[in-house]
Amino acid sequence: MTSEIHCDSLWHGADIVTMRNGKYHLIKDGAIAVRDGKIVWIGEQPSMPALAAAETVKFDGGIITPGLIDCHTHLVFGDNRSGEFEQRLNGVSYAEIAAQGGGIISTVTATRDTEEAELLEQAFFRLRPLLAEGVTCVEIKSGYGLTPQSELKMLRVARQLGQLLPVEVKTTCLAAHAVPPEYAGRSDDYIEMVCNTLIPEAAAAGLADAVDAFCEHLAFSPSQVERVFVAAQKAGLPVKLHAEQLSALGGSSLAARYHALSADHLEYATEQDAIAMAAAGTVAVLLPGAYYLLRETQCPPIDWFRKHGVSMAIASDANPGTSPALSLRLMLNMACTLFRLTPEEALAGVTVHAAKALGLHESHGSLETGKVADFVHWPLARPAELAYWLGGQLPCTVIFRGEVRS
Ligand SMILES: [Zn+2]
Numbered sequence: 001m002t003s004e005i006h007c008d009s010l011w012h013g014a015d016i017v018t019m020r021n022g023k024y025h026l027i028k029d030g031a032i033a034v035r036d037g038k039i040v041w042i043g044e045q046p047s048m049p050a051l052a053a054a055e056t057v058k059f060d061g062g063i064i065t066p067g068l069i070d071c072h073t074h075l076v077f078g079d080n081r082s083g084e085f086e087q088r089l090n091g092v093s094y095a096e097i098a099a100q101g102g103g104i105i106s107t108v109t110a111t112r113d114t115e116e117a118e119l120l121e122q123a124f125f126r127l128r129p130l131l132a133e134g135v136t137c138v139e140i141k142s143g144y145g146l147t148p149q150s151e152l153k154m155l156r157v158a159r160q161l162g163q164l165l166p167v168e169v170k171t172t173c174l175a176a177h178a179v180p181p182e183y184a185g186r187s188d189d190y191i192e193m194v195c196n197t198l199i200p201e202a203a204a205a206g207l208a209d210a211v212d213a214f215c216e217h218l219a220f221s222p223s224q225v226e227r228v229f230v231a232a233q234k235a236g237l238p239v240k241l242h243a244e245q246l247s248a249l250g251g252s253s254l255a256a257r258y259h260a261l262s263a264d265h266l267e268y269a270t271e272q273d274a275i276a277m278a279a280a281g282t283v284a285v286l287l288p289g290a291y292y293l294l295r296e297t298q299c300p301p302i303d304w305f306r307k308h309g310v311s312m313a314i315a316s317d318a319n320p321g322t323s324p325a326l327s328l329r330l331m332l333n334m335a336c337t338l339f340r341l342t343p344e345e346a347l348a349g350v351t352v353h354a355a356k357a358l359g360l361h362e363s364h365g366s367l368e369t370g371k372v373a374d375f376v377h378w379p380l381a382r383p384a385e386l387a388y389w390l391g392g393q394l395p396c397t398v399i400f401r402g403e404v405r406s
Contacts (some may be wrong), residue, residue: 010053021347037401056092067136069354072315078110111144136374143174155207176213195231203235215251254282261355274304283357288334289323315350332387343384373402
């Protein structure tokens with residue numbers, strides 16, 4: 001008796017970089033069988049069992065990787081800050097720009113003033129280049145509205161992007177991003193509103209998959225962040241944290257205590273933070289675009305993350321102020337060049353570890369039986385090329401939930 005595996009599609013003719021357990025785990029001359037948008041078989045073609053596929057696609061060499069995942073973006077915002085970028089390079093100081101209502105507050109004002117449809121159109125324009133380079137899953141944060149109405153507007157736009165475009169979108173409520181002008185000098189009152197009103201409303205509307213905060217001298221203290229985490233827990237949402245970007249406040253250890261999915265930035269994280277994150281399974285999300293744009297000199301402690309087994313992800317941090325990055329692949333090169341990650345670690349950072357940073361590690365991020373069939377075919381000789389080429393758009397065929405994405 002022969003038992004054939006029935007599937008919708010079979011993909012072969014290329015080597016498969018599975019990224020299982022964060023390593024290349026290359027399958028030479030591999031094949032992937034897909035049914036109902038999931039991988040039902042993967043392995044070397046010569047050892048493939050009997051398969052009845054409705055459709056077969058044969059590639060002419062090259063490699064297949066998991067779909068890329070950008071696990072930290074602020075893609076939804078009104079206007080952009082290219083005007084300030086130019087002013088600063090013409091010698092105008094940060095203080096003068098801030099006095100003119102510039103900096104993050106200018107983005108808050110523009111985001112509040114922009115209609116939902118217009119915000120959607122602007123974010124659409126920024127998301128397209130990411131998709132063109134193989135991104136199949138993206139996280140999008142709120143954090144420029146800072147009122148219940150405007151934060152929910154941002155989260156709705158993020159959700160709509162996932163409905164309009166063939167991409168998995170995870171949303172994060174980052175209401176604790178900055179103190180809005182109307183709460184100047186009353187940051188505790190703002191945190192109270194975020195905890196008692198904003199987070200419960202976002203959770204009740206089903207608009208947030210996680211809650212994030214910015215733990216820094218110029219934003220919120222660890223004790224304020226802890227109140228946000230408690231509110232998130234009450235709402236049944238996992239947490240993430242912008243931590244140790246400009247100074248060491250112990251935010252990443254705090255995040256670990258709350259079993260955060262990730263702590264992000266981490267230039268000033270200590271070895272104790274790394275130990276706490278490893279024990280909690282909290283992913284270190286590295287953001288080389290912001291490091292580059294701010295011309296930082298303190299690298300995140302990669303060696304401690306390696307030594308203690310902290311999973312490292314890499315993201316674009318796409319935002320109008322400190323990382324107007326529209327390429328995740330460029331971030332791979334920057335993570336290797338600026339932070340000395342290996343190309344294999346970098347690729348794990350935008351696949352399997354990025355999935356973990358979004359709580360999606362059971363279903364996304366690596367090519368294994370039972371996982372979602374999101375993968376990319378690249379006519380490349382080896383996976384290191386993804387981190388090696390400095391920007392530009394490499395040709396690729398993206399398969400999203402088992403179907404070619406045009
Ligand atoms: Zn960020």
